[in-house]
Amino acid sequence: MSVFDRLESSVQSYARSIPPVFTKGKGSYVYDDQGNAYLDFLCGAGSLNYGHNHPYLKQKLLDYISVDGITHSLDLHTEAKAKFLEALDRYILKPRGLSYRVQFPGPTGTNAVEAALKIARKVTGRETVVSFTNGFHGVSLGALAVSGNEHHRGAAGVSLAGTFRLPYAGYMGDGMDTLDYFEKLLDDASSGLELPAAVIVEAVQGEGGLNVASVDWLKRLEKVCRKREILLIVDDIQAGCGRTGTFFSFEPAGIQPDIVTLSKSLSGMGLPLAVTLIRPELDEWKPGEHNGTFRGNNHAFVTAVAAIEHFWTDDAFERQIQEKAALVEQRLGKLARRYNLEHRGRGLMQGLVMPSGEVADQVTGAALKEGLMIETAGPEDEVVKLFCALTIEQADLERGLDIIERAVEGAMGRHLKQVS
């Protein structure tokens, strides 16, 4: 019996479908203790957008450690933090016409969401946060309350309150704009929906199954919120940091959320780092009112600055992501048409909706046998979710797509035989 089976909690999840013991990662590949190589299309669920141990980022971190740069500092001022704030403002926010105060909550995504919900409620003096079907925002109780996932919610053990759920973009099919419903509820004093503090939304739902909100829907959502002074929170923890083809997922919609959460690929190297970006007028926190020991991780600041300087000082990287996304769209689109499957997503956040979670499992299982690590999302884990590194080499991307194609052919062949 392995040490993991003997000692690690049964809460482990990814390791159940991807059991190898990994020792090394470089670029788009990870290696197990038997020396097998795997092409990584899971990428830490979007935490490794620049692949594993990117040489530029790694060198910056090694340099920093070798001169005894500060590692832990609570929320004291450090040079590394100053450089991070300056790089974020100069290369990410300013060129996009955005202005935010940066809050460092704890180092995980759910910490950033908790801070966002708390400041929204504090500033507005209201409690309800509108959230959407199939949204995922983390598993601490506040973030869990606004998440849809049945499996995660079931583990809460307390009532999950303070939210009102609405159907996400497209949830009711093409014939219905779900924001008509939202506006109708807001305009009817007896609808049962009190004026909310905020709306929390993902522009592309990561865990919820790669559902995409259209540019028009996001624009209208912003308008609905502004008209009634409801704060708009965009959770860009998974879809941000370039995953959809622009740094922020909401850029094509031209909206300016009041609050944005970022984490996953923010450090660029898989180090824990999260921020809650707050429109300056809303930054009503009292000193230490929302606290935490690990607010700001200096090693992550160093690699985050390196990532911003290496990838985000002009639009060349965005263009590369969009070119790769077009190839993925073409290849998955073709497979989808062939087997009459739904093809979802945007940028390098795309997937295929398989007939069931079981068929999706067969696809990911067959892919793993061929050396491709890929996972599923969606309410029934039925969506095979392609999350390659944004930096992936063209040949590796094509190789991964070939493996997916063979895996889908195999699983769909069996499935079609069974149902006929």
Ligand SMILES: *Cc1c(COP(=O)(O)O)cnc(C)c1O
């Ligand atoms: C992963 C994720 C979170 C939670 O982040 P953790 O670091 O796992 O707490 C929140 N929101 C979205 C959209 C995510 O994908």
